[in-house]
Amino acid sequence: MAKSSSVLQSTLLPAFSPLHKLRNQNFTLSLPPLPVSRCRPGIYCSVSAGETTRRSVEEAPDISWGCEIDSVENATSLQKWLSDSGLPPQKMAIDRVDIGERGLVASQNLRKGEKLLFVPPSLVISADSEWTNPEAGEVMKRYDVPDWPLLATYLISEASLQKSSRWFNYISALPRQPYSLLYWTRTELDMYLEASQIRERAIERITNVVGTYEDLRSRIFSKHPNLFPKEVFNDETFKWSFGILFSRLVRLPSMDGRFALVPWADMLNHNCEVETYLDYDTSSKGVVFTADRPYQPGEQVFISYGNKSNGELLLSYGFVPREGTNPSDSVELAMSLRKNDKCYKEKLDALKKHGLSTPQCFPVRITGWPLELMAYAYLVVSPPDMRNSFEEMAKAASNKSSTTKVLKYPEIEEEALQFILDSCETSISKYSRFLKESGSMDLDITSPKQLNRKAFLKQLAVDLSTSERRILYRAQYILRRRLRDIRSGELKALRLFSGIRNFFKN
Numbered sequence: 061m062a063k064s065s066s067v068l069q070s071t072l073l074p075a076f077s078p079l080h081k082l083r084n085q086n087f088t089l090s091l092p093p094l095p096v097s098r099c100r101p102g103i104y105c106s107v108s109a110g111e112t113t114r115r116s117v118e119e120a121p122d123i124s125w126g127c128e129i130d131s132v133e134n135a136t137s138l139q140k141w142l143s144d145s146g147l148p149p150q151k152m153a154i155d156r157v158d159i160g161e162r163g164l165v166a167s168q169n170l171r172k173g174e175k176l177l178f179v180p181p182s183l184v185i186s187a188d189s190e191w192t193n194p195e196a197g198e199v200m201k202r203y204d205v206p207d208w209p210l211l212a213t214y215l216i217s218e219a220s221l222q223k224s225s226r227w228f229n230y231i232s233a234l235p236r237q238p239y240s241l242l243y244w245t246r247t248e249l250d251m252y253l254e255a256s257q258i259r260e261r262a263i264e265r266i267t268n269v270v271g272t273y274e275d276l277r278s279r280i281f282s283k284h285p286n287l288f289p290k291e292v293f294n295d296e297t298f299k300w301s302f303g304i305l306f307s308r309l310v311r312l313p314s315m316d317g318r319f320a321l322v323p324w325a326d327m328l329n330h331n332c333e334v335e336t337y338l339d340y341d342t343s344s345k346g347v348v349f350t351a352d353r354p355y356q357p358g359e360q361v362f363i364s365y366g367n368k369s370n371g372e373l374l375l376s377y378g379f380v381p382r383e384g385t386n387p388s389d390s391v392e393l394a395m396s397l398r399k400n401d402k403c404y405k406e407k408l409d410a411l412k413k414h415g416l417s418t419p420q421c422f423p424v425r426i427t428g429w430p431l432e433l434m435a436y437a438y439l440v441v442s443p444p445d446m447r448n449s450f451e452e453m454a455k456a457a458s459n460k461s462s463t464t465k466v467l468k469y470p471e472i473e474e475e476a477l478q479f480i481l482d483s484c485e486t487s488i489s490k491y492s493r494f495l496k497e498s499g500s501m502d503l504d505i506t507s508p509k510q511l512n513r514k515a516f517l518k519q520l521a522v523d524l525s526t527s528e529r530r531i532l533y534r535a536q537y538i539l540r541r542r543l544r545d546i547r548s549g550e551l552k553a554l555r556l557f558s559g560i561r562n563f564f565k566n
């Protein structure tokens with residue numbers, strides 16, 4: 061399903077499309093935003109289960125690199141290797157933490173405004189990094205592969221070379237199974253995220269990853285099987301490498317917007333209340349962030365992954381911040397043209413002309429909804445005698461309108477608001493049904509490990525649904541109040557009118 065508004069775009073949002081769609085275009089990726097998340101001790105998500113994974117496991121070997129996400133041992137070796145390789149002495153250390161399992165913790169007082177990290181470019185992985193297997197790198201460059209699939213292939217290539225790769229210590233400390241919706245099976249997505257539009261986004265993303273791998277396989281790997289053997293470069297290893305990229309890749313604005321994996325910096329967890337981002341510092345020539353608050357020794361240090369909704373955080377990073385703590389939270393509301401509309405085709409053509417469709421999703425926030433959504437609602441409810449305005453409405457709904465003028469059609473405002481309210485209520489009822497049923501949902505468990513996984517996924521889905529429904533409840537409240545005001549205003553006008561009429565009669 062398409063999304064028209066750019067409200068959710070942030071500089072740190074990964075946008076990813078398969079090669080067959082984006083050939084010769086640059087992939088645009090970036091890192092994530094920052095809400096406070098709840099710690100869920102004792103629940104781990106390290107087991108693959110479900111039909112997709114089972115099938116893949118039969119076809120391809122398990123990922124044999126990386127570690128359990130809470131492993132501090134590998135992180136300690138990483139820390140040592142980084143300092144031996146030129147990372148300056150740090151005021152933070154890797155440790156087990158309440159939020160995010162492993163994270164960076166202040167080892168001394170940190171001042172607000174202080175620059176931290178200073179990871180040199182030699183320790184950063186980007187599209188320009190040297191390949192331990194130079195022939196494989198040459199082939200990928202010859203095909204002009206864009207950054208995202210290039211980096212995904214690079215990561216697999218280096219991981220498979222184990223100790224011969226200079227990144228061995230880094231890769232050993234990466235999670236063997238990154239938390240991300242890429243690891244949810246189709247059944248799990250359908251069962252747990254049935255009410256949320258994030259389900260569609262996850263399916264789309266999984267399809268893109270599979271499509272990208274298939275494209276690389278048919279165009280490049282199959283022609284160079286010695287350099288890219290199937291046992292190493294397969295859909296399972298690509299799921300892993302893309303999972304790592306989605307949850308750890310950053311865009312560095314001061315390095316010409318380059319995408320990079322920054323060892324050490326990628327141990328920082330996200331907090332919605334923090335407003336500081338990673339970037340390259342031209343004066344110190346290293347990747348830094350500036351502390352936006354003081355930290356005491358032992359306190360966990362956070363950065364922002366960008367202004368992302370809870371759904372987007374779940375999609376890329378596999379966690380949902382605690383309800384009400386994410387000021388950037390939003391929910392996608394789906395709206396559709398009415399099938400029995402006499403002007404259905406004309407309206408659809410107008411939408412298509414501006415890159416929109418039916419159904420179409422718009423982000424609703426706790427503070428309100430975008431003007432594009434209102435324009436779309438006007439188009440849906442407008443009668444045939446307003447056909448001259450269809451074009452203007454579709455354009456305004458697409459966010460491409462050059463004027464900042466707010467569309468106003470007083471004659472259909474009430475109907476448009478009622479239409480949005482109906483869409484909200486349809487969506488609310490889906491969330492309520494899921495939340496009610498989730499209490500008695502059969503988890504179909506066959507082992508204790510699966511119990512952990514299923515309970516974990518279900519909890520994430522409940523948290524996401526609760527936070528998305530909360531935004532819709534707020535929208536419902538505002539819409540009802542507005543409609544009440546309009547209707548009572550009309551009533552008053554009507555009374556006034558009949559009063560005047562009676563006056564003249566008498």
Ligand SMILES: C[S@@+](CC[C@H](N)C(=O)[O-])C[C@H]1O[C@@H](n2cnc3c(N)ncnc32)[C@H](O)[C@@H]1O
Pocket residue numbers: 095096097098129130159160161162163235238239307308326327328329330331376377378379380
């Ligand atoms: C860039 S890595 C941060 C380091 C990571 N904690 C580790 O141990 O490798 C991003 C991952 O950290 C975790 N994470 C980051 N911020 C979090 C938060 N606020 N709540 C829960 N998990 C978080 C998620 O698993 C996410 O996919």
